[in-house]
Amino acid sequence: MDDTVVGNRSSPSYRWEVPPGRNGWAQPTHGPAPANAPASAPAVGAVAPGTAALLILADGRFPAGGHAHSGGAEAAVKAGRIHDAVTLEAFCRGRLHTAGLTAAALAAAAAAGVDPLVLDEAADARTPVPALRTTARRLGRQLMRAARATWPSPELDALAAARPRGAHQPVVQGLAARAAGLDPRAAAYAAAYESAGGPASAAVRLLSLDPFDATTVLARLAPEMDRIAARAAEAGHRALDEGPGALPAAAAPLLDIAAEQHAAWPVRLFAS
Amino acid sequence: MHLDHPETYPQRHTHGADPRRPDGTRRALRIGLGGPVGSGKTATVAALCRALRDELSIAVVTNDIYTREDAEFLLRNAVLPAERISAVETGACPHTAIRDDISANLEAVEDLEEGVGPLDLILVESGGDNLTATFSKGLVDAQVFVIDVAGGDDIPRKGGPGVTTADLLVVNKTDLAPYVGSDLERMARDAKEQRGDLPVAFTSLVAPEGVRPIADWVRERLAAWTAAPA
Ligand SMILES: Nc1nc2c(ncn2[C@@H]2O[C@H](COP(=O)(O)OP(=O)(O)OP(=O)(O)O)[C@@H](O)[C@H]2O)c(=O)[nH]1
Ligand SMILES: [Mg+2]
Numbered sequence: 001m002d003d004t005v006v007g008n009r010s011s012p013s014y015r016w017e018v019p020p021g022r023n024g025w026a027q028p029t030h031g032p033a034p035a036n037a038p039a040s041a042p043a044v045g046a047v048a049p050g051t052a053a054l055l056i057l058a059d060g061r062f063p064a065g066g067h068a069h070s071g072g073a074e075a076a077v078k079a080g081r082i083h084d085a086v087t088l089e090a091f092c093r094g095r096l097h098t099a100g101l102t103a104a105a106l107a108a109a110a111a112a113g114v115d116p117l118v119l120d121e122a123a124d125a126r127t128p129v130p131a132l133r134t135t136a137r138r139l140g141r142q143l144m145r146a147a148r149a150t151w152p153s154p155e156l157d158a159l160a161a162a163r164p165r166g167a168h169q170p171v172v173q174g175l176a177a178r179a180a181g182l183d184p185r186a187a188a189y190a191a192a193y194e195s196a197g198g199p200a201s202a203a204v205r206l207l208s209l210d211p212f213d214a215t216t217v218l219a220r221l222a223p224e225m226d227r228i229a230a231r232a233a234e235a236g237h238r239a240l241d242e243g244p245g246a247l248p249a250a251a252a253p254l255l256d257i258a259a260e261q262h263a264a265w266p267v268r269l270f271a272s
Numbered sequence: 273m274h275l276d277h278p279e280t281y282p283q284r285h286t287h288g289a290d291p292r293r294p295d296g297t298r299r300a301l302r303i304g305l306g307g308p309v310g311s312g313k314t315a316t317v318a319a320l321c322r323a324l325r326d327e328l329s330i331a332v333v334t335n336d337i338y339t340r341e342d343a344e345f346l347l348r349n350a351v352l353p354a355e356r357i358s359a360v361e362t363g364a365c366p367h368t369a370i371r372d373d374i375s376a377n378l379e380a381v382e383d384l385e386e387g388v389g390p391l392d393l394i395l396v397e398s399g400g401d402n403l404t405a406t407f408s409k410g411l412v413d414a415q416v417f418v419i420d421v422a423g424g425d426d427i428p429r430k431g432g433p434g435v436t437t438a439d440l441l442v443v444n445k446t447d448l449a450p451y452v453g454s455d456l457e458r459m460a461r462d463a464k465e466q467r468g469d470l471p472v473a474f475t476s477l478v479a480p481e482g483v484r485p486i487a488d489w490v491r492e493r494l495a496a497w498t499a500a501p502a
Contacts, residue, residue: 063372065373065375066373067362067365068361068362068365069363142375205364267339268338268361269363270361
């Protein structure tokens with residue numbers, strides 16, 4: 001693998017520098033008006049520029065493979081740990097504060113401009129079990145495909161070339177956010193939301209849970225998602241100068257163990 | 273990228289609908305097989321592989337709902353070597369994996385091309401679903417909808433996207449028609465009404481050479497595909 005394709009890892013800071021000749025950090029342009037860039041002037045009211053792009057990226061219908069994954073919910077349902085809205089909420093809260101926080105910080109760092117190959121290694125280090133590494137790379141590859149089609153960018157092309165079998169999904173998510181003109185906090189939001197939203201929608205299918213209850217679970221977790229996204233964004237910014245050591249490494253051992261077991265089931269509804 | 277670039281979606285190569293391989297040659301023809309549970313999709317795939325594998329380089333992608341049974345059936349029956357069969361997991365939503373979010377299937381298709389290619393033909397079987405399941409044009413070039421006579425002879429009349437728009441409608445298990453009281457002529461009439469000039473094949477896959485009408489249709493499609501300008 002040729003690191004120079006993606007970035008200069010020997011640079012003193014952890015900023016990702018695309019080699020000269022590429023478009024650099026500029027938004028991909030299709031013509032006089034960059035189609036992907038958020039409006040540069042602040043919008044009237046409190047809504048941040050780029051909000052619409054964030055909604056697209058975080059939409060469960062964004063075609064990046066998420067529908068086939070339960071975020072550990074299938075294993076937890078089978079073990080009896082999720083059986084109703086209350087236990088679903090506990091599960092989603094736990095995932096948000098552990099794997100969710102870690103993913104959100106990786107995404108924020110990628111959106112801030114930290115070298116994605118450094119982040120990909122950091123993600124491996126934060127993902128101890130092989131089953132979840134495989135899942136993260138598979139989903140990263142699928143997200144890469146969708147993101148390159150939706151928000152073409154030389155940075156996404158460069159990472160795709162360096163990691164043809166897929167980089168960790170949160171890293172791709174952060175870079176996709178960046179290509180969509182979003183800031184690190186928006187990237188963190190997308191990852192944090194997905195960490196709870198994935199299991200919640202899977203639980204509806206697994207338990208025939210009332211869909212209104214599942215959505216209420218997410219609404220109840222919203223203030224915590226705000227805090228996680230803010231913390232992750234702050235860590236992502238710090239990683240620009242301090243490197244990946246600034247990123248949280250919160251883990252959930254039970255998710256890890258259950259994911260390994262789930263991967264060996266012969267009959268299952270979800271891929272993870 | 274030029275400002276006056278004629279294409280609105282120049283990035284199409286990233287999602288695999290482009291008919292050319294990166295090296296400019298024409299890629300394998302991709303045919304999707306959908307239809308209700310148990311209508312004979314896997315049996316059709318198996319029979320097609322047996323009929324065509326000596327003349328064509330073939331691979332298969334299966335989309336099971338919660339098992340790897342279709343892939344395992346094909347393996348057990350040795351219709352193709354194992355490295356030519358790939359199973360995609362669909363999270364309880366087979367129609368999502370072939371229509372709304374085709375990313376996992378595209379990856380399976382590309383991995384097969386890379387691993388055992390160059391291929392002439394890739395068959396993508398959808399897990400048995402309902403009458404509205406259709407394949408995305410970003411995933412396949414043509415689709416076959418397989419129903420059977422035992423599911424009721426009013427299915428062609430009911431229509432739905434699969435019955436009305438599939439490039440080939442297969443009415444399978446004609447051998448069972450006398451036992452389930454299905455009127456084949458009525459099915460043919462109703463299908464004609466729904467589909468106009470689109471073709472319909474009546475098959476019994478338990479009969480020797482029963483898959484021939486479908487195999488012939490595939491050969492025709494492939495000839496047209498290969499002849500089209502790259
Ligand atoms: N009598 C008869 N049986 C058939 C015919 N074609 C298939 N079958 C049988 O029908 C059953 C279902 O066939 P499959 O090919 O597994 O059906 P499928 O559409 O792949 O089913 P799913 O993938 O589960 O949706 C099997 O037992 C087949 O042997 C036929 O032409 N006649
Ligand atoms: Mg089948």
